[in-house]
Amino acid sequence: MLDFLQQEIPLPNWIDSGVNWLTEHWSGLFSILQTVGEAVMNFTTNTLSAVPPLLMMVLLTVAAFFVFNRKLGFAFFTLIGLLFIYNQGMWADLMNTVTLVIISSLVAIVIGVPLGILMSKSETIQNIVKPILDFMQTMPGFVYLIPAVAFFGIGMVPGVFASVIFSLPPTVRMTNLGIRSISTELVETSDSFGDTAWQRLFKLDLPMAKENIFLRIVPDGLLVTRHLSSHQPAH
Amino acid sequence: MSRVRVRNLTKVFGKRTQQALEMVKEGKSKQEILEQTGATVGVHNVSFDVEDGEIFVIMGLSGSGKSTLVRLINRLIEPTSGSVYINEDDVSKMSKDELRQVRRTKVNMVFQNFGLFPKRTVLENAEYGLEIRGVGKKERQQKAEQALDNSGLLSYKDQYPEQLSGGMQQRVGLARALANDSEILLMDEAFSALDPLIRRDMQDDLLELQEKVQKIIIFITHDLNEALRIGNRIALMRDGKIMQIGTGEEILTNPANDFVREFTEDVDRSKVLTAENIMEPALTINVETEGPNVALQRMRKEEVSMLLAVDRKRDLKGSLTAESALDARKNEKKITEVLDKNVQKISKDALVTDIFDLIYNSPTPLAVMNENDRLIGVVVRGSVIGAMTDKTEGTAEKEGVNIDA
Structure with missing residues (x-):
């Protein structure tokens, strides 16, 4: 027992060799991801930047007006905020950030929502996935940049990687929770009409959990971006 | 089977x-x-x-x-x-x-808290069963609208469940089950x-x-x-x-x-007991075979001031009061000429709760009729009140009386 306590487990060495193994043997995959990712991000940023800033401001303001139930206040602050950013000469940075948020949110949804659905349907999967999610969330976001940089080098892609890892747990959790919190009666109603598993998913589960899922993903994307922007390697 | x-x-x-x-x-x-x-x-x-x-x-x-x-x-x-x-x-x-x-x-089911899908309109809710069955959009809409129309809810079809009162929501729940037929x-x-x-x-x-x-x-x-x-x-x-x-x-x-x-x-017994359970045997006079003297004698013996008049088949003809019986005897009229024809009739299946109003507005006892419209008994105020206060044994006794009658 004491032996065990005194003898240090060579965990750092294991991790080192693990990371080395991954970078060596999977470098092909990583570089493909890196190249494709970079291309997609650049394309998105360029597209966004191609829109004249003033037009973009108007579009976003109008969008804000409608998204927030036609309240003038939100639209007004959106406009003021955007004008201020432009005034400070940070428009290009803003477009970069928006790209990061969009891409990482998309990836988080593509991976997280199906995982959340699986988790909501099976106790076993929930019992396995939940502690992993807990572990992922206890780490500060920038920690994920270290392996990301090791795998992908420096650039936007490791940023997305870290963002995705950071925003994945809430996405999975909210999907799982959203589906599990649908009242028993509604589930019974749907079942009593003879639904199939897919019908249940698309006609009841997803429509009901939709708000739960999307209300969290975008704020989390933003949160992680803010978190990362102060640590992100210069590019 | x-x-x-x-x-x-x-x-x-x-x-x-x-x-x-x-x-x-x-x-x-x-x-x-x-x-x-x-x-x-x-x-x-x-x-x-x-x-x-x-x-x-x-x-x-x-x-x-x-x-x-x-x-x-x-x-x-x-x-x-x-x-x-x-x-x-x-x-x-x-x-x-x-x-x-x-x-x-x-088999379809209707639930206590209605089981309506909050993100679906009333019509979309009513369509649900048919949708699950894979019925085409046109046909299921038409059937769902028909079901809603039958419950008088068609004009609410584009509203969402939360906009409806509880009663209306459950009507939608019922219409949804019925639409599935x-x-x-x-x-x-x-x-x-x-x-x-x-x-x-x-x-x-x-x-x-x-x-x-x-x-x-x-x-x-x-x-x-x-x-x-x-x-x-x-x-x-x-x-x-x-x-x-x-x-x-x-x-x-x-x-x-x-x-x-x-x-x-x-x-609440008034909602369960029927006229048949609480009625008393009717005191009658046969208008075809009996005259005013028999009527008056029967009234004296039974200590009542009124009889119900029937024919041989026990078809109700009207009511006969003591005054009109005396009038008939004095003026040598037939009973049928002096009858009061306005006797309130009730079905033997009428609930006591529904009899309340009738009996308080009626000067005469209510005549209880069977499904062939034959007189089988009467309900007086006393029997209604008695039924409301009786416990099980009391009711059983009263029924015994009816069987004898």
Whole structure:
């Protein structure tokens, strides 16, 4: 027992060799991801930047007006905020950030929502996935940049990687929770009409959990971006 | 043969269900089984049949297993043992696909809190069953609109459930089940979340509907008055067992055990007892064979001032008061000439609660008629009041009198 306590487990060495193994043997995959990712991000940023800033401001303001139930206040602050950013000469940075948020949110949804659905349907999967999610969330976001940089080098892609890892747990959790919190009666109603598993998913589960899922993903994307922007390697 | 037959249906919750099941078969009580195995018996060896066009009420307090029982019928809860036959098929042994077909086409359910999907409009809710069945958009819309129209809700079809009152929401729930046009309707405390006035309306609507569509309705409730009002037959449940099955009257007048008797003691009798239960034998005069002298003598003997006039077939002709009998004797008129023809008639099935108003506005007793419009008795004010205060024994006595008459 004491032996065990005194003898240090060579965990750092294991991790080192693990990371080395991954970078060596999977470098092909990583570089493909890196190249494709970079291309997609650049394309998105360029597209966004191609829109004249003033037009973009108007579009976003109008969008804000409608998204927030036609309240003038939100639209007004959106406009003021955007004008201020432009005034400070940070428009290009803003477009970069928006790209990061969009891409990482998309990836988080593509991976997280199906995982959340699986988790909501099976106790076993929930019992396995939940502690992993807990572990992922206890780490500060920038920690994920270290392996990301090791795998992908420096650039936007490791940023997305870290963002995705950071925003994945809430996405999975909210999907799982959203589906599990649908009242028993509604589930019974749907079942009593003879639904199939897919019908249940698309006609009841997803429509009901939709708000739960999307209300969290975008704020989390933003949160992680803010978190990362102060640590992100210069590019 | 009945289309819905439940045989030895048992549900055990928890672990060690096999052991618990053995104990159920040995006839051990729920309490004993819980103590020995830790398993809870939800439904305990239940058997019953439901006939076509019948509203079969399963009644019990919370925890009596009634909601579990109804869910065993469409297998929202898996039975531990026993069978549920719908037509010739045993639902409890069906594959998932067969079960799905039964749920889609044969059995539908209405829920206590309406079970409406909040993100769907009223119409989309009403379409749900048909949508699941894969009915084309046009056809299902048309059927759903028809169902909504029948419940007078068509103008609300584009609203969302939360915009409707509770009563209207449950009408949508019912319309949704009816749009599916299945033969069996399970209603789990369907009206319990509604306030009393609305609930009454819904009960009336359900009875009216049942006259038209003649479905097999299995209705769960904890409210005995509701059970008595709408049920053709009632199954009274306690601790997962059925205590008694019978018509409302059978259960009230012939309780199978103390539990049933206690349960039925608080019933509002005015809603259960009919004119036939409380009527007294009618004092009559036969207008074809008897004259004013006989009438006056009978009044004197019975110490009343009025007789009902009938012919040989006991068809009601009117009422005869002492004054008009005297008038007939003095002026040598026939009885038929002096009769008061305005006697209030009521059917033998009229509920006491409905008789109240009539009797307080009527100077004469009410004549109780059978289905062939023959006089079978009278209801006087005293008998109505008596019926309201009597306990079970009193009612039985009164019925004895009626049988003698």
